[in-house]
Amino acid sequence: MDDDTVLDSPFEVIVAGHICLDLIPELPDVELTALLQPGALTEIGPVAMSTGGVVSNTGRSLHRLGVRTGLMGKVGADQLGQITLDLIRVEDPVMAEGMIVAQGETSSYTIVISPPQTDRIFLHAVGANQTFGADDVNYEQVRGARLFHFGYPPYLPRLYADDGAELVDMFQRAKETGVITSLDTAMPDPNSPGGQVDWRLVLARTLPYVDLFLPSLDELRVMLGREDEPVSDAAISTLAAEVLEMGTRVVVIKLGARGMVLRTGEGGAPHTDDAEWRNRELWVPPFVPDYVVGTTGAGDASIAGFLAGMLRGQSVTQALTTAVAVGACNVEAPDALSGVRSWEDTQARIAAGWARAPLTINAPGWEWDKNWQVWVGPHDKRNRKG
Template sequence: MPEVICLGIMVVDLVGRPVRVIPEKGKLTLVDTMELHTGGCAVNTGRALSRLGVKTGVIGKVGTDALGDFIIKELEVAGIDTRGIRRAAGVNTSATMVMVSEDGERSFIHYIGANATLKPEDIDWDLVKGARLLHLAGSLVMPGFDGEPAAGVLKRAQEMGCLTSIDTAWDATGRWRKLIDPCLPYTDVFLPSLDEARMLSGYEEPEAIAASFLQRGVKIVGIKMGAAGSYVASAKESILMPPFKVQAVDATGAGDAFVAGFLAGLVRGLDLKETARLANAVGALAVTAVGASSGIRSWEETQGFITANYNNTN
């Protein structure tokens, strides 16, 4: 049985790089590479966890199309439990065109697709009850799930003895706190990006942001700050963890990789500082290859990377 269940968005990414210019209407521009990858927070985090040696399952929704087949096959090859994936009729699998610039930064064109149809009744609770942790991956971009429905799912998971965690995405609808506030009392670990955390808290600085989430019921807060590292806090301690320095090739999925490292640290029983360092390391390694999961290393390889670069985050 899986130790961690990643519940949330599932996407196919078509990644082109480097995109030097967006062509005018009716024109064409060339890139050096274009590749098809699995994506979406639940898939990215699940694949990274599996690579780190954590038994993982994914719950989500794809269409009855070739892209849905592609995601499921790739997850099965990665050793991930796919029994919780549902197929949505009449709607295609979610997909994103990822345009990667020469410095590794990304722009996106996204189709929500089957992710919009995910609802609490799609959850296989037999899978969840055997897991140690239920991770809600991609909160704020699941219109059939966000808000009170998600809060009910997290509450039920906690009542079943699972730890719960949330990773947010950018809320283009602007509802932010209306969607996330019902969930926080039932969230053990909250892992937003700094920009998302600012929108969700009303504060600018990581210390004040984390304190606001802890006051609203969260047990551990981990704020992803990209090139600035991460800020992690609980009621007992706070840590500003510097980043690992690597050559960035593609930042796609780096936040999901950070989340996977964080959850792996919790499942493996690491303390908060070790967990933050592991999360930063997994996130850093993710940007060294094209695609959301290609740069993820095994647990042993990641530990070797941390040891070799320990002075950067001591």
């Protein structure tokens, strides 16, 4: 990729895929069952309205971290679509230039039920995401960027149809432009067509064209058909190795309150000769947020932190540290974006001695690196014998 082309491009990163409008009511601190009693009227607080989905959550988080980011998603020509675009344009009109307004289609929205100290429930309408396909990506614009990040294929029917034919086609075409390619997932709904897909096959076909693969643990277990197997710390490492064997160069598994696990192969990080990224196995504990208001978009924000760190030339441990820092900032606000701080503020908070959550790993061979505040795994080159 020509450096002059990158410098002339308005964007360093293109984020494409699923986008929706999130409606997040403020809920009282009561049991979830109390909120869902038939015939009962439950008083709740004001509603926060925010763009959601990977295009917004990761894309706009990257923008807040100082990374020039272009968004590629699809909305309908309706009021919800206009609100979605307006919320993006208020932050930066240029970000929305790659968005598609589909005549005759409805916009996607999600009602996010996020009680305090409880994981979220999503009520989701697919809307215009139903027709988003490989041809909706502007590959010439991708060519001028440094990284192409795509997310939520289980919510994009055209992308998972025919064993992921369009998903594979899209990543092949993106890879041919010379950029770094990155894939995030979402939890397949077992009651939807996306839940009937052979995701192991889709990943096996797609990951050879994906440099960075960033699923959550639960998503990965379902996609590999391992959801009924016991979860152990050793099994997490095995899952990471399995997807590396499918062809991706870097896998980062999001673990929520237990941080993130990274494994890389011999190739290390794309577009760098830094040996520090090769053959690594690291587990980074999360930072302790001042308070937890909501977890909407926390994983997407963490990914934005990781990508921003990598693009800024951080080491692998620094990029992981930035990732969990951005995720911890995220949960201090009810929506997916309000808690995300600037790059400078995030790094200052880390440097000020921000406390980490205690983390114990119940698997042999892991060693604590006191300097970097990260666990180093048995498959990491630092721990290999011979």
